[in-house]
Amino acid sequence: MSSDKNSITNEQEWQMLGQALSNVLQTMSGLEAEIAFVQPADWPLNEIEFSGFMVMTRVRPSVLTISATRPAIMTILSYMTGEMPDELSEQELNDGVCELVNMVAGEVKSRLNDSERAYGLTSPIAAQGSSLRFSLKNGLETFDAFVTVDGLHLKMSLYML
Amino acid sequence: MSKRVLIVDDSPIVHHLLRKTLEAAGHEVCGDAKNGREGVDLYGKLKPDVVFMDVTMPLMDGIEAVKTIRASDPAAQIIMLTAMGDEQIMTEANQAGVTVFLKKPFDDYKIISALAKLV
Amino acid sequence: MDQELMQPYIDSVNEVLQMMVGVKVLSHSVTPVEKSEIMSYGVASIMTFSGGIFSGRVVLDLPPEVALKIANLLLGEQFSTTRERMVLASISELNNTIGGSANTVINNSTGIGLRLAPPYVLTGDKLVFASTKAKSVGIMFKTNIGFFRMYLTLKGVD
Numbered sequence: 001m002s003s004d005k006n007s008i009t010n011e012q013e014w015q016m017l018g019q020a021l022s023n024v025l026q027t028m029s030g031l032e033a034e035i036a037f038v039q040p041a042d043w044p045l046n047e048i049e050f051s052g053f054m055v056m057t058r059v060r061p062s063v064l065t066i067s068a069t070r071p072a073i074m075t076i077l078s079y080m081t082g083e084m085p086d087e088l089s090e091q092e093l094n095d096g097v098c099e100l101v102n103m104v105a106g107e108v109k110s111r112l113n114d115s116e117r118a119y120g121l122t123s124p125i126a127a128q129g130s131s132l133r134f135s136l137k138n139g140l141e142t143f144d145a146f147v148t149v150d151g152l153h154l155k156m157s158l159y160m161l
Numbered sequence: 162m163s164k165r166v167l168i169v170d171d172s173p174i175v176h177h178l179l180r181k182t183l184e185a186a187g188h189e190v191c192g193d194a195k196n197g198r199e200g201v202d203l204y205g206k207l208k209p210d211v212v213f214m215d216v217t218m219p220l221m222d223g224i225e226a227v228k229t230i231r232a233s234d235p236a237a238q239i240i241m242l243t244a245m246g247d248e249q250i251m252t253e254a255n256q257a258g259v260t261v262f263l264k265k266p267f268d269d270y271k272i273i274s275a276l277a278k279l280v
Numbered sequence: 281m282d283q284e285l286m287q288p289y290i291d292s293v294n295e296v297l298q299m300m301v302g303v304k305v306l307s308h309s310v311t312p313v314e315k316s317e318i319m320s321y322g323v324a325s326i327m328t329f330s331g332g333i334f335s336g337r338v339v340l341d342l343p344p345e346v347a348l349k350i351a352n353l354l355l356g357e358q359f360s361t362t363r364e365r366m367v368l369a370s371i372s373e374l375n376n377t378i379g380g381s382a383n384t385v386i387n388n389s390t391g392i393g394l395r396l397a398p399p400y401v402l403t404g405d406k407l408v409f410a411s412t413k414a415k416s417v418g419i420m421f422k423t424n425i426g427f428f429r430m431y432l433t434l435k436g437v438d
Contacts, residue, residue, distance in 0.1 A: 001396075012299075051402075053400070055328040055330075055397045055402075057328070057330035057335065057395075057397060060222075060399035061328075061395075061398065063397065063398065063400060090317070090408075091316065091317060091410070092304075094316075094317060094408070094410040095316075095410070095412050098410070098411070098412065098413070103412075114413060120330055120335065121434075122328045122330060122335045122336075122337065122397075123411055123413035123414040123433070123435065124336070124411070124413065125326060125337070125409055125410070125411045126409060126410040126411070127324070127402045127404070127407060127408070127409045128407070128408045128409075128410070129320075129402075129404030129405055129406050129407035129408060130405045130406060131403075131404050131405050132402070132403075132404040132407070133355070133363070133402070133403045133404060134175050134400060134401070134402055135365065135368040135369070135400060135401045135402075135403075136170055136398060136399075136400045137172060137197055137369070137372060137398050137399070138171060138173065138195060139171050139195045139218070139219040139220070140219050140398065141219065141220075144337070151391075159398070159400075160219075161217070161218075161397075161398055172369065172372075172373050172376070173365075173366065173369050174354065174355070174369050174370050174373040175373065176367070177355055177366075178323045178354070178355075181356065185303065188422050202424035208438070217396065217398075243380070244376050244377045244379070244380020244381060244396065245380045245383060245384055245387075245395065245396060246380070246381075246383075246384045247383070247384045247388050247393075248388055249387070249393060264381065264384065265296075265376075265377040265380060265381065266295060266299040266300045266377050267299070267300075268300070270319075
């Protein structure tokens with residue numbers, strides 16, 4: 001990657017976020033993440049039940065989301081907190097997905113602080129529900145990562161204005 | 162008098178609403194662009210009488226698009242239509258060369274009155 | 281939250297609904313939000329804004345039937361499900377206009393310079409949204425086509 005922080009492209013920023021997600025999962029839960037940038041054929045699209053959202057504020061803002069199936073977020077949080085998966089409350093699961101997106105965006109923020117791509121972070125928001133759908137305006141540059149952790153599924157997306 | 166209008170906005174709703182209002186008033190929507198870059202390209206190809214331009218859009222924002230259009234056609238008639246209409250944005254828009262600045266929300270009267278103000 | 285900062289959003293809801301969809305707000309009531317988790321009515325549009333040390337969020341939370349009525353009135357069409365993209369885009373545009381209009385008033389009176397991020401809309405069955413890191417106020421609006429709630433969060437000004 002270029003050493004000139006002002007020449008970082010959208011794709012490079014996206015790669016940094018992907019790397020940050022791996023680091024966060026590894027550091028916080030000890031789990032290894034496999035990341036694919038093309039949707040695998042067997043991806044359980046309809047089983048996503050938790051999403052965390054964070055807006056990266058700058059002249060051209062971006063929205064970062066991490067979505068997970070219930071077993072995935074339960075497992076990750078269980079490793080992170082040391083609690084048994086079925087002891088985790090709904091509030092903890094929502095808080096966990098917020099923390100995940102907060103940590104990933106925060107890690108990259110510190111690396112871009114003195115570049116023209118520096119951003120601020122708003123407080124994260126979690127959404128939980130079955131048949132969860134998310135709609136953003138057309139025309140945003142979109143990046144998707146399909147993440148498998150311990151056989152479980154997460155998706156990270158970045159929407160750039 | 163009927164005008165040929167180019168709409169540049171990333172919201173499909175704004176395209177829909179403006180088209181309905183303009184066509185009902187006898188104007189022609191000759192082009193739809195989803196961002197500033199498309200707007201600049203279509204302006205060059207279509208040479209519309211008037212452009213309705215949003216501010217915040219992907220790829221190229223409205224202020225930048227107005228500057229680019231103005232540089233190629235100093236007589237361009239551009240109506241800026243935006244949800245954010247504070248003094249700083251209005252100043253930037255005026256400096257870029259916007260002809261009329263409109264704040265959302267809007268209704269038919271606001272749109273047709275703005276068009277009537279243009280030469 | 282300071283009434284002076286909340287009032288532009290209340291005024292904006294009144295103005296935008298009246299002008300863009302011909303809907304009249306009959307009354308509104310403000311309540312603090314004690315829980316971090318909120319059971320949504322079904323359609324939630326979230327718009328974030330920031331400027332300087334301030335950031336905030338406007339969430340419009342609507343029952344699906346109210347979201348449909350708004351989209352139908354706005355576009356003059358008959359949508360039957362909130363799964364239609366134009367229904368969600370209508371709610372996004374409405375929130376964008378409400379937030380933009382209110383922030384314009386705040387910017388002009390305070391010089392803060394708040395700017396909007398692209399709004400997004402969430403739908404789902406038994407949709408819950410949660411934010412543990414920021415306090416909100418809830419404002420319930422009753423209109424001639426039904427009720428909806430706005431959650432307003434402003435950080436840096438509590």
